[in-house]
Amino acid sequence: MKRISLLGATGSIGIQTLDVIREHPEEFKLVSMSSGRNMELTRKIISEFLPELVSVQEKDDAEKLKSEFPQMKIVFGQEGLEEVAVFQKADILVNAVLGSVGLGPTLEAIKSGKTIAIANKETLVTAGHIVMAEAKRHNVPILPVDSEHSAIFQALQGEREKNIERLILTASGGSFRDRKRDELQGVTKADALNHPNWSMGAKITIDSATMMNKGLEVIEAHWLFSLPYDDISVLLHRESIIHSMVEFHDTSIMAQLGTPDMKVPIQYALTYPDRLPLVSGKRLNLAEIGQLHFSEMDFNRFRCLKFAYDAGRAGGTLPAVMNAANEAAVAAFLDDRITFLQIEDLIEKAMENHNIIEGPDLETIQEVDKETRRYVKSLL
Numbered sequence: 372m373k374r375i376s377l378l379g380a381t382g383s384i385g386i387q388t389l390d391v392i393r394e395h396p397e398e399f400k401l402v403s404m405s406s407g408r409n410m411e412l413t414r415k416i417i418s419e420f421l422p423e424l425v426s427v428q429e430k431d432d433a434e435k436l437k438s439e440f441p442q443m444k445i446v447f448g449q450e451g452l453e454e455v456a457v458f459q460k461a462d463i464l465v466n467a468v469l470g471s472v473g474l475g476p477t478l479e480a481i482k483s484g485k486t487i488a489i490a491n492k493e494t495l496v497t498a499g500h501i502v503m504a505e506a507k508r509h510n511v512p513i514l515p516v517d518s519e520h521s522a523i524f525q526a527l528q529g530e531r532e533k534n535i536e537r538l539i540l541t542a543s544g545g546s547f548r549d550r551k552r553d554e555l556q557g558v559t560k561a562d563a564l565n566h567p568n569w570s571m572g573a574k575i576t577i578d579s580a581t582m583m584n585k586g587l588e589v590i591e592a593h594w595l596f597s598l599p600y601d602d603i604s605v606l607l608h609r610e611s612i613i614h615s616m617v618e619f620h621d622t623s624i625m626a627q628l629g630t631p632d633m634k635v636p637i638q639y640a641l642t643y644p645d646r647l648p649l650v651s652g653k654r655l656n657l658a659e660i661g662q663l664h665f666s667e668m669d670f671n672r673f674r675c676l677k678f679a680y681d682a683g684r685a686g687g688t689l690p691a692v693m694n695a696a697n698e699a700a701v702a703a704f705l706d707d708r709i710t711f712l713q714i715e716d717l718i719e720k721a722m723e724n725h726n727i728i729e730g731p732d733l734e735t736i737q738e739v740d741k742e743t744r745r746y747v748k749s750l751l
């Protein structure tokens with residue numbers, strides 16, 4: 372029986388993680404969880420899964436829950452996230468919370484020896500050098516949940532790192548993939564939230580439309596698979612059937628295919644190195660699909676991807692600045708305060724405005740994260 376701590380239980384990945392736990396009650400048990408402000412769903416999850424420890428974002432919500440669920444330990448805020456992450460009875464932490472808020476809890480979980488199933492890519496983007504070093508020091512596995520990184524992880528099973536030529540991250544192109552840059556003026560939030568293939572949380576759906584999601588994933592891949600940026604490429608693939616690939620020195624390419632269903636990589640991270648039947652999974656019928664399409668990435672059309680390569684190669688605090696600027700800009704877009712194209716302008720300004728600090732420690736990264744959000748807010 373694997374006992375699971377789940378950060379972000381009420382989100383898109385969190386809910387799908389609960390689906391996997393529900394499908395395999397003989398394999399998994401939810402022992403602790405966190406949510407943010409969605410109290411209606413939080414109550415439903417608590418009633419169904421009976422976790423021992425629950426963290427929510429706000430103190431008032433925690434107080435209300437304490438009176439409704441006196442037998443449970445209810446905590447809140449950043450400290451609450453960290454308490455869930457290190458919950459003593461848990462074997463594995465699923466980090467499905469949104470944004471760099473997931474960094475501190477992930478590091479605490481690593482120090483307490485938890486296996487980490489990581490969906491939260493912002494954690495690796497802002498401080499991958501610290502996360503991977505701590506995981507090595509504590510001999511803790513970091514298992515990818517992000518579909519591209521799970522695909523690469525699966526393609527690498529039984530392979531040797533020295534034989535890798537390059538990673539090929541596939542990208543759907545997002546909601547505006549068939550629009551030219553001059554057709555992006557005045558696009559609406561509803562248009563941007565209409566991903567062609569995946570049903571995801573709002574922030575990542577916008578990131579997919581700006582191509583910042585793929586940028587974050589390039590940096591995530593750099594840390595997870597310790598390959599230089601020159602060996603990490605991106606390929607447009609509009610069907611999102613090939614979830615990513617690895618090319619080896621002998622020119623062969625290994626790919627992982629499947630329907631766009633995040634329960635597959637979530638379940639694989641929880642059952643690795645075994646595989647369980649995906650009870651609610653839809654089997655892929657390639658004959659039905661017929662054709663798969665691929666094309667080269669256009670860095671002028673998708674400027675955020677170039678920002679990410681530049682930030683990754685520059686290193687230091689620049690990835691954290693880019694990520695924080697992106698989080699703040701996307702939140703402003705979702706709040707109807709800026710236009711879609713202003714997202715990349717704000718990111719570019721924040722990166723230009725920053726003096727990179729080399730080899731930042733956790734405190735420096737968290738400070739730079741806060742400073743960047745203040746800077747972006749000052750431009751709104």
Ligand SMILES: NC(=O)C1=CN([C@@H]2O[C@H](COP(=O)(O)OP(=O)(O)OC[C@H]3O[C@@H](n4cnc5c(N)ncnc54)[C@H](OP(=O)(O)O)[C@@H]3O)[C@@H](O)[C@H]2O)C=CC1
Pocket residue numbers: 378379380381382383384385405406407408409410427428466467468469470472490491492493516517518569570571572573574575633
């Ligand atoms: N969705 C997907 O298919 C994929 C997602 N990912 C990554 O997984 C992570 C989660 O994405 P997704 O599930 O889409 O996100 P959602 O927005 O759907 O869910 C985010 C979760 O985090 C909680 N949360 C948000 N902010 C805070 C905060 N400040 N403190 C505590 N909890 C908070 C939310 O709580 P509440 O809703 O209760 O407020 C919710 O439970 C992201 O890093 C994303 O990039 C990666 C690959 C695919």
Ligand SMILES: CC(=O)[C@@H](O)[C@H](O)COP(=O)(O)O
Pocket residue numbers: 517518519541542543544545569575578579580584585633
């Ligand atoms: C499901 C998942 O992993 C997302 O990151 C998804 O891949 C976004 O797709 P694109 O960024 O390719 O549009």
Ligand SMILES: [Mn+2]
Pocket residue numbers: 517518519520588
């Ligand atoms: Mn992905």
